Structure formats: structure tokens, C-alpha cells
Amino acid sequence: MAAQQPGIVQRIEQPYVAVRALVTMQTLGEVLPALHPQVRDWLRSQGVQPAGQPSTSTTSSTWTGS
Numbered sequence: 001m002a003a004q005q006p007g008i009v010q011r012i013e014q015p016y017v018a019v020r021a022l023v024t025m026q027t028l029g030e031v032l033p034a035l036h037p038q039v040r041d042w043l044r045s046q047g048v049q050p051a052g053q054p055s056t057s058t059t060s061s062t063w064t065g066s
Contacts, residue, residue, distance in 0.1 A: 014051055017043065032056055 017039055023031045036054045043050055 015048075 019035050019039060021031055021035060039054065040050070
């Protein structure tokens, strides 16, 4: 399979929902999955259909490697 080349893809605007959470590498596996139903329920209460599967993003890190 050939690797894809990097490129720019133009897409239409897509609203998103974010939940801010403070997690450590040790608590990541329990904290993030617990937020998915919370977000899904909020979207449902607003009459919004999710555009896809939940995803996570890290905006800052103090990872020390230990």
C-alpha cells in the first residue's frame, strides 16, 4: 500500500462540542470514556445528531516521561 502524500483539504464548517478535563496518563483510560455518554446526552437534549465518533484532543501537556 502506497503512503498518502500530505495535502490541504477544504471542508465546510462543522460545529463541535468540547469538555475540558484534567487527566493524567494514569487516569486517561477511565476519565475520557466516561465523558462520551455525557456529551452524547447533551447533544441529544439539544436535538443535535453527532457527525461522527467521539474523539479526543490534547491541548497542553506536562508529560515528563515518568
